[in-house]
Amino acid sequence: MRRALREYNFDWMLYSTYDAASKLMAGTEKEYAHTLRYIPYFRGMIDAVLSTGEPGLSFVRTCAEYLKNIVTARERGRKVAITSFCFSPVIFYAMDITPVCLEVMSVFLTFTYRRGSAEFLDFCNEAGFTETSCSSQRGSLGAYLAGIGVDIDMVVTDTPGVCDTNANAFAFAAEWLGRPFFQLDMPPLLKGERYDRYHRDDYRALVSFLEAQTGTKLRAERLAAVLGELRKQDGLIAELEEMGRIVPSPLPPAFTLMNYAARFLFAGMKPCTDMLQSMVNAARENAARGASGLAGGAERLRGFFCYIDHYTYNMRMWRMAEDLGVCLQGNILSRNWSIDAPHVRENHMEDSAYSIDMTDLDSMIDSVAIMNSRMPMIKSIRGPFDAPDMWLEDTLSLARMYSADFVVYSGTPGCRNTWGMVKPFARETEKAGFPTHIMYSDAFDDRVQSWEATRARFEEFLRVRRLLV
């Protein structure tokens, strides 16, 4: 890492960027256009998000607020935990712990800085971590290892049994920083009394750990408040997902990202509800007019990303979707496994979903434990790809339900668990009638394959498979 970069506080650098961006729309249109000239690298992303109107503005504000929480955590006396996108933050919010989600922080960087997260990625390797590990954590972990971010009090993850490289990044970070570590462990199957009991016992151990770290007990009313908000959010997400089925889809491509980002940042908190509400409002308006969410107005194709998106800078993946008229039908991250979710009802997957029982503290902890075990990736990447409730079943049911024309795998070379099965998996999706494209790029690091090459190969796939003539 260059010495110059170490002069900047990492969290403040991101916070000031997003905070400034959230105020861009406060002036006149002329002022906005003028300001864009001064942020040549960042303006593509700003435009892509803010062009969605109120939801986009709400998204940028929400990001700024999340980052503000991090930079002010110390002065507010909050403990800080680094954690993962697939770990629901509701328990942190219920216990006044400030989460720092590494993958989200990495995306903040890759979206906004042309140099991306390269030097933070590399710093992890300089510290002794493997370069073959997943870039999604390394992209921001480097900053915390280098000591230029907020002081971390604890490290919490839930990926053992699901993703080694993720779990290993957190275990490494805990050891390197000398901080307490907690892991929720995931057995290879999802359903059944034995599995439920394991998830619940494990989650109770987590609560004890967090109580020991904060010195306070988890209070029923605090958890109830957060879960009450979560229920509202589940309802809004269900409505958004239902609207995604309409042809043309009234959801702009950026909504896939905003849908999961809202939850990763603030599940169970008001900013997430507000953001989802503004997305629902905008989508309802489009739906009422029968309009496509695509800026060009014409939906040419519907694509389902079976894993994650590609987070190259300036949101070029979403802008490409706009250019090509591809309606993005979400990915593994954007699906919610609430019992009310449309795909749960449609496919009669109620026993694979979660519901929230607010009777008392015990029932709420049990509910959160089961909800957490249904988080993206945690739910469906734990067992063999073709086992019940796992990757193939989910992908096919969602791709069919959302009338996808094709399936795309985008991930990172660090993703051992999916790269270990993506070829047999793709054979099955092809067999089921979905042309399937495997991206060999790194969703968080353009140095593995430049975005230009990634896009060229994707377009070639669309041409060769006669999807886009």
Add this chain to the structure above:
Amino acid sequence: MNGRLIEAAETLNNEFVRQWKEDGGRVVGYTCSYAPDEVFHAAGILPYRIRGYGAQETTIGDTYFGPFICSLPKCMLQLAGGGAFDFLDGVVIVPGCDSMRRLDDCWRKAGEDMAGVVPPFFFHFAVPHKFADYTVNWFEGEIRRLIEAVERHFDVRITVEALRVAIAAYNRGRVLLEELERMRRLPEPPIAGAEALSVVIAGSAMPRDAYNDLLEECILDLRAKTRCLQGRRRLMLVGSASDDTALVRFLEGDRALVVADNLCFGARFHNDRVDDGVLDPVRALAERYLRRSDCPRMYGDYRRRLEILTDAIQSASVEGVILQNIRFCDLHGAENGLFERDLEARGIPCMRIEREYGPLVETGRLKMRLDAFLERIDGKRRTA
């Protein structure tokens, strides 16, 4: 040195396996040292650790696995696809790590393309990633699930008594292996690291009772040995799966000796016992196998692993540690980064290697680094 042990380690379908099959015995392969051999022993089945040893290419492995995957499971699948494991009546996939976990998916898929590649008994055996009362409970349940599946498929009964006999047999082997380890660490060891690794590996590829007898014989021979190995630089080899004695032989050359190791396939899984005083042998197995913290897959237990290493370094008077990992093995790779930091701070020279599993090719670069590392150890000797 007992040639039969070496043969058992270096031949997949070795004389013991062949004899076992000729006698009508059944063999079940497993992929990771967290599988409890005792269960199979108690069922009268030969437990056999599946390896990738001898694979010359990974064309079959690459057909099913993606490119960013450890070469060990690819080599295993390569051998399976080529018929090298046709003697197996069953396979237990243990998700020791993600690459190995996906051997389940890829092996079954290969079975759709190549008839007979997947044995009739195919079982996914999960192991939690931490040790706590509730994880032991769960793991005990998983062992019972395995027992039931074996009983059902092979039409056998696994009795408590048979489990006790199995535990006694494996514990005896562990005592003997501990003695072997002690002898390796002597100032003038009677055995080189490559041979010692063969002896350990043989134990995972032949009936335990026969192994114990040969091992005992081997130890007596070593005790009687008058010409021991002297004056070499004393190395410890640490990290990912390594059953390749050629690699150890290469590292040792004529100037060095691997006097201790902490390797998947090495002796690290054998230096304790299953508690035979516990009333329920299944509980005892669950406790023993899960308590082991000899693999970085047990997250958050690095300090204990560091102590295991430093104890070995001290007792074996290790002068340098080679920290190796197979490419894409982030568990060992990242841990090696931490080991390097902490051991170097204690004045112990370390060298990290990232390698591919499989035939030892292109050794030029490795030799250059190894020579420089030995020169560094010599420099330390001179200034000591």
Add this chain to the structure above:
Amino acid sequence: MIVGGCDVGSLTSKAVVMKDGKVLGSMLIKSKARPGESAEEVMNGACAAAGVERREIMFCVGTGYGRDRIGFVNEAVSEIACHGRGARWMVPTARTIIDIGGQDCKAIRLDAEGTVTKFVTNDKCASGTGRFLEVMARLLGVGLDELGELSVRSKNPVTLANACTVWAQADVIQFLNDGVPLEDIAAGINNAMAGRMAVLVNNLGIENDVCMTGGVAKNRGVLAAIEKMLGLRLRAIRRHDPQLAGALGAALIAMDKTAGGVK
């Protein structure tokens, strides 16, 4: 006392003849299929340049990939030790040495006495090595020297695959097809190279002064990119050709081995 050092590398072979701490002559050739042949030819060339007979060399040290297959050397020593020794002779204050050769790159740390205390090498593919630059220069249709000059003019360097030469090639072809200016691609190539090197050096831990040896040390663009990445100035090597560091170190070690070694 006349001594020799012979460094048989994967791409080039180098030899140096020294007397009383001074270089009498040196030679650099492209390596042949057999290391023994390369060694003979390059040593003969160095002797001719030095104006001495082969038999006058009292002690010769061999290094490089082919070091164990050179018949005439008295002793074989690792490249790490030789590069460390050679670099120290060229830059007496050097504590950290970056060496980028044809097929590998390494970072070496020396103590105050010049003894190697730690080293790391790139054990991946050709990425981050001289070969990587060669392949890329050929794709751009420019000479290796031009690559450095070109990149200095870039205002908007591209981001390039840096972990794999084959993938980087694909990227470069894509950029060429897209009409990206050559200087921006060249700068991207040098940055990719520098990025890999910086990780290696930072992993080793930097101690000043830092200098760079090996053939790539002559590429201005890579030097500048590494300086930028590391945030420091590399000590310039003027005393001798930095590509000869290994052979030079071998000759110096030969001198140490005989009485009256000169530091």
